[in-house]
Amino acid sequence: MIKAIVTGHSRGLGAAVAAELLARAIPVLGLARHRVGVEGMEEVEIDLSDAGALAHWLSGHALASFLAGCDTALLVNNAGVVSPVGPLAEQEPAAALRAAVLNVGAPLALSAAFVRAAPQAERRILHISSGAGRSAYPGWSVYCATKAALDQHARAIALDGDPRVRACSLAPGVIDTDMQAEIRATPDARFPLRQRFVDLKEGGVLVAPEDCARTLVDYLTGARFGSEAVDDLRELR
Numbered sequence: 001m002i003k004a005i006v007t008g009h010s011r012g013l014g015a016a017v018a019a020e021l022l023a024r025a026i027p028v029l030g031l032a033r034h035r036v037g038v039e040g041m042e043e044v045e046i047d048l049s050d051a052g053a054l055a056h057w058l059s060g061h062a063l064a065s066f067l068a069g070c071d072t073a074l075l076v077n078n079a080g081v082v083s084p085v086g087p088l089a090e091q092e093p094a095a096a097l098r099a100a101v102l103n104v105g106a107p108l109a110l111s112a113a114f115v116r117a118a119p120q121a122e123r124r125i126l127h128i129s130s131g132a133g134r135s136a137y138p139g140w141s142v143y144c145a146t147k148a149a150l151d152q153h154a155r156a157i158a159l160d161g162d163p164r165v166r167a168c169s170l171a172p173g174v175i176d177t178d179m180q181a182e183i184r185a186t187p188d189a190r191f192p193l194r195q196r197f198v199d200l201k202e203g204g205v206l207v208a209p210e211d212c213a214r215t216l217v218d219y220l221t222g223a224r225f226g227s228e229a230v231d232d233l234r235e236l237r
């Protein structure tokens with residue numbers, strides 16, 4: 001039996017991934033600040049940018065209870081923020097810290113807890129990365145740094161060499177979600193490449209979250225998952 005944990009399941013790509021997993025009869029435990037009340041999904045209301053709250057939750061038995069009895073366990077580290085956006089002088093330090101905890105700290109802690117919670121299972125960890133982890137963008141120093149960290153985490157996990165623990169840090173492409181709306185609404189002074197993202201939206205290039213989720217779940221549940229520690233979903237279609 002397969003079971004999945006998805007962070008940021010309440011909106012955007014995470015909601016579409018959770019729906020796709022449920023449609024394939026894979027039970028989902030979702031972690032986000034808001035519940036959505038989808039039938040068949042277990043939900044935990046948690047702010048993953050709050051390291052203390054996450055440490056407290058991980059000290060309990062919720063992960064192991066949910067994963068009990070599965071022979072394949074999936075973790076999708078999807079929750080993330082692009083903000084704070086802007087050069088350093090414009091960044092609120094506390095916002096940079098929250099982004100680092102949400103985008104990196106939580107995926108790293110969840111990965112370790114997940115592997116320890118299901119020793120009986122084959123465990124697959126999928127980090128949702130970004131092209132911004134591989135190319136630097138002005139205004140996105142926090143976002144670029146956090147996504148690069150996920151890529152390097154997956155590479156190092158592969159070197160640990162446990163054949164029952166596979167990981168991939170995957171750039172999903174440009175998806176039509178709230179995050180893209182937020183990017184388009186950023187003042188040019190903070191994000192000089194803003195117009196490029198407006199053009200992508202107007203050019204109809206953005207991928208629907210549901211389409212992205214279908215390809216992503218095919219890959220996550222397929223035989224070649226993790227054969228590359230760092231990958232791009234656009235090359236897997």
Ligand SMILES: NC(=O)c1ccc[n+]([C@@H]2O[C@H](COP(=O)([O-])OP(=O)(O)OC[C@H]3O[C@@H](n4cnc5c(N)ncnc54)[C@H](OP(=O)(O)O)[C@@H]3O)[C@@H](O)[C@H]2O)c1
Nearest residue numbers: 008010011012013032033034048079080174175177178179
């Ligand atoms: N959209 C794109 O084009 C694109 C491209 C490359 C990579 N990505 C990556 O894909 C992932 C999903 O992005 P998206 O576009 O779907 O973003 P989104 O529409 O903004 O959704 C973000 C999700 O993360 C959750 N989240 C945000 N802050 C949280 C917090 N403090 N604690 C717990 N959950 C939190 C949100 O739930 P709550 O608000 O309920 O907490 C929501 O479910 C992100 O890692 C992003 O970096 C997106």
